[in-house]
Amino acid sequence: xxxxxxxxxxxxxxxxxxxxxxxxxxxxxxxxxxxxxxxxxxxxxxxxxxxxxxxxxxxxxxxxxxxxxxxxxxxxxxxxxxxxxxxxxxxxxxxxxxxxxxxxxxxxxxxxxxxxxxxxxxxxxxxxxxxxxxxxxxxxxxxxxxxxxxxxxxxxxxxxxxxxxx
Amino acid sequence: xxxxxxxxxxxxxxxxxxxxxxxxxxxxxxxxxxxxxxxxxxxxxxxxxxxxxxxxxxxxxxxxxxxxxxxxxxxxxxxxxxxxxxxxxxxxxxxxxxxxxxxxxxxxxxxxxxxxxxxxxxxxxxxx
Ligand SMILES: [Zn+2]
Numbered sequence: 608x609x610x611x612x613x614x615x616x617x618x619x620x621x622x623x624x625x626x627x628x629x630x631x632x633x634x635x636x637x638x639x640x641x642x643x644x645x646x647x648x649x650x651x652x653x654x655x656x657x658x659x660x661x662x663x664x665x666x667x668x669x670x671x672x673x674x675x676x677x678x679x680x681x682x683x684x685x686x687x688x689x690x691x692x693x694x695x696x697x698x699x700x701x702x703x704x705x706x707x708x709x710x711x712x713x714x715x716x717x718x719x720x721x722x723x724x725x726x727x728x729x730x731x732x733x734x735x736x737x738x739x740x741x742x743x744x745x746x747x748x749x750x751x752x753x754x755x756x757x758x759x760x761x762x763x764x765x766x767x768x769x770x771x772x773x
Numbered sequence: 774x775x776x777x778x779x780x781x782x783x784x785x786x787x788x789x790x791x792x793x794x795x796x797x798x799x800x801x802x803x804x805x806x807x808x809x810x811x812x813x814x815x816x817x818x819x820x821x822x823x824x825x826x827x828x829x830x831x832x833x834x835x836x837x838x839x840x841x842x843x844x845x846x847x848x849x850x851x852x853x854x855x856x857x858x859x860x861x862x863x864x865x866x867x868x869x870x871x872x873x874x875x876x877x878x879x880x881x882x883x884x885x886x887x888x889x890x891x892x893x894x895x896x897x898x899x900x901x
Contacts, residue, residue: 710782710786741797748793749794
């Protein structure tokens with residue numbers, strides 16, 4: 608893609624898609640009865656796809672624009688702080704694993720899912736002034752792993768099937 | 774690095790993560806003595822301290838205008854959240870806590886309920 612305005616338009620569509628997925632996620636019934644409310648992190652499908660197709664800068668830009676817009680539309684100041692911390696941890700982890708080239712899309716996505724939760728827990732540890740989030744983190748590590756596998760499989764499918772020229 | 778190697782690495786990563794998570798949950802549950810005090814904190818500041826030995830139901834209000842609610846129930850030496858207005862419901866799903874250091878955390882409402890062991894459990898002037 609050489610055309611600058613085409614690039615911007617594609618970024619816009621990506622952000623829109625991520626927002627739709629973020630909204631769709633809030634409509635889904637809880638997936639795990641034992642731990643309700645665990646989010647799948649569906650917007651991460653878009654980020655993974657972009658990370659593989661467009662590289663870190665493009666994926667990162669879309670990811671953070673999405674985080675701000677989601678907070679603006681559905682969240683508040685506290686949820687923005689959680690999301691930013693989660694987003695940074697998740698993105699850096701996925702970027703590193705992608706660069707290492709040791710894992711498939713699934714491994715990259717799992718690391719992203721778990722580190723997203725780690726980032727959020729660390730933010731909570733600071734905001735809530737408590738260190739006792741270990742148990743919560745362990746539970747979220749399990750859910751992050753499961754969700755990461757699903758997201759990674761979706762990402763693999765997209766990276767393989769969506770034509771190169773898109 | 775072939776497809777097969779990547780798949781194997783994925784599996785190792787997933788196995789390690791799940792192993793660490795599950796073993797920390799198990800360890801957490803095994804090596805704790807029973808506490809005697811329930812401390813509630815909202816937004817990082819103390820909200821109330823209750824003895825674990827006295828059955829009680831406490832409504833914890835948080836957020837702007839106190840519009841968020843977590844109903845804390847202390848019964849038979851255990852504490853749990855009965856109902857809550859938070860969107861994720863993780864705090865309600867959390868099993869009852871009673872061991873020293875255990876806590877239930879409601880991230881959306883920014884409420885932390887912690888079990889501790891205080892020296893003076895018989896002080897009558899705890900906030901009830
Ligand atoms: Zn809650």
